[in-house]
Amino acid sequence: MAGSGDVVKLKPHKLSARDLIRVGGVGLRNRPLRAFLSALGIGIGIAAMLAVVGISFSGRADLDRTLDQLGTNLLTVAAGKDSDGHTVSFPEPALPMIKRVGPVLSASGVTRLPDDVNVYRHEYIAKARTSGIVVYSVDNDLPSVVGATMAGGGWFNAATARYPAVVLGSSAAKRLGITTVRSNVVIQLGGRAFSIIGILNPVPLAADLDSAALIGQAAAADYLGITSGKTTIYVRSAERQVEAVREVLAATANPAQPYHVQVSRPSDALAAKLATDRAFNAVLLGLGAVALLVGGIGVANTMVISVLERRSEIGLRRSLGATRRHIRMQFLTESVLLAALGGVGGVVLGAAVTFAYALSQSWPPTVPLWAAGGGIAITVAVGALAGIYPAARAARLSPTVALAAP
Template identity: 65%
Template sequence: MSARSLLQPRRLPPADVLRVGAVGLRTRPMRAALSALGIAIGIAAMLAVVGISSSGRADLQQVLDGLGTNLLTVAGSESVSRPGESVRLPPNATNMIERIPPVLSAASISRLPDTVHVYRNERVPAQQTNGIVAYATELDLPQTVGTSMSRGTWLNAAIASYPGVVLGSAAAQRLGILDAAADMLVQIGGRNFAVVGILQPITLVPELDSAALIGPAAATSYLGGDGLPTTVYVRAVDNQVAAVREVLAATANPAEPYLVSVSRPSDALAAKLATEHAFNGLLLGLGAVGLVVGGVGVANTMVISVLERRSEIGLRRALGATRGQVRLQFLTESLLLTTLGGLGGVGLGAVVTAGYATLQNWPPVVPGWAAGAGLLATIVVGGIAGLYPAIRAARLSPTEALASV
């Protein structure tokens, strides 16, 4: 081996690079912990936003999978001659719709006259309607809209001819009714009706939550119902929903299809998801700001570390350490600091996500790509934050550094 090769500095093995880079973290643990905390908070904020959003989306997807996205609603459009009032559908609209081959089921509700109000008893002031609307309903409505009973039973062929009512979940709450029984009475149109059942909340059809539902025969006999459908709910074969939607208006009202409105309730949920996505973008931006602030803290820590360790740098340079080795030492220290903060942030973000999802009864979801992106962000921030201090440390000459001791 030549003398020239002996004088050339040896390259540090990776294990030694990590050992030397960790010196500053071990000797100043409090400062390192506070700096890493800034990074951890930024990563945790971003991961929690993504995780909570994903958990909520997973819960909504479970709900949609249970209720189905193949529900369509058919209703009359607003009347031109009477603004604010919808045109009623023809009396045979439901039967016509059920003849469409891909339609699985259809059921209608018919709004009772505006003079028919629902009260807890006759002593309630007339103006306190609580927003409860009375409808005559077909008996297969629960199967079509995808709901079940919370209390009591649904209308059957016998009850539908007598003064019995099924309340939506919100209507029952507003009336102060917690259970269904034969002696549990409400006033509808000035007549006592027995509460035979209370529905579960209906995600896809929330307007029914505030409804009082009465059998068609009882509605005609006791409350002056005309039987004309206000809204028809339609279930179609999943892969034929779009095709069914195209022909529903003309089928429900062949004479005036332009007066028929067809909607898909799950579209509103999709719009809600899009709104939440935009809001999540704002929160992610705030998390990114937190990450940048943490990076500034790391850079500040590393600059101070260079100033405080000038003697160490001078001694290492005097013992033969090259500029590159000194630069690598401080860059490694910065990367270690931010990586520790990133790992802590990922753990904290996962805990926050799991805790919030559990409180909301959502399935906790922490996307792997989000955790990976968070760690990658910390590496980038660590590299940027430590670059200037590392270059500054490497530029110190041994004599200048030792002279400051």
């Protein structure tokens, strides 16, 4: 038992997590507008970064969905050009020989007609004015090979391929001002009237067809007198054998001049486009990081001002037994809570922006959980860093000086 002259030292009470949150939230509740504006800076940074990640992942999901539908096993074999810059057509046996390659599942070819075979809406347009629409004669099985679908009308069959009928690519139809297929709509193609029997949807893996007018091989011979060989051949191969098929296509299509043949994989171009988009997204992420840094500085500024304004409160708490550690943890918790509120709000805002943009582009909205969780974790870390100095400054105030403050 302690004597009358002994000094009894009381062990400081430890604040529980619940107590810390309750005490730390006092400053936010007492200054709601300032807290909101400070949290807004953090929220904008997190929203920007999450929206960039979400939109990028949504675009990637749309690309994956497109490639799943169209396949990644399409190869394009394009003929080279002569010294005058004119496209040299493949030898007549090129297409049959390609079809005989073991892993090849299907193949179809098109012939690019000479540039002087122009397309006009009607015969009253001056011949010097062209819309830049390319004309191809095509095989009847082309849509099944390239994954083309019809926006209106129909594709060639054994009968229509022999008559003056034309199918327009999506961009070509827009240039000609034709939106629907009607029986009385004709265009001038190579000086002859051709009836429009169909309009294609955009063809992602054969984009050249979008700005083209397509006619049957027999019609090209009978009405335009053009019987040239194929200039482009589209090939579908077994998925696991794409690279092997790619290696032999040039020599198979043109054994005499394989070095003039260009073999490409259209899906690689789509993947490259996505890589370019990701590089642009990295720039946007950098801007989001700057916004987050500015928000963190705003939180630190708010907490420093809060310490100056609440010196009497700090002095009173110290007089009632609060330790330096208690004061430090109070202001550090307040800073973390302030940043966390901004982080949660930023995640919600970023997810909303992602969903709105993805739906407007008909993409599947995708917000990675790691990005949302990481965004909140980053804000908590920023809040903790921003609160270290103000919390330390508050803890250094002595009770007498703090109580004497006006």
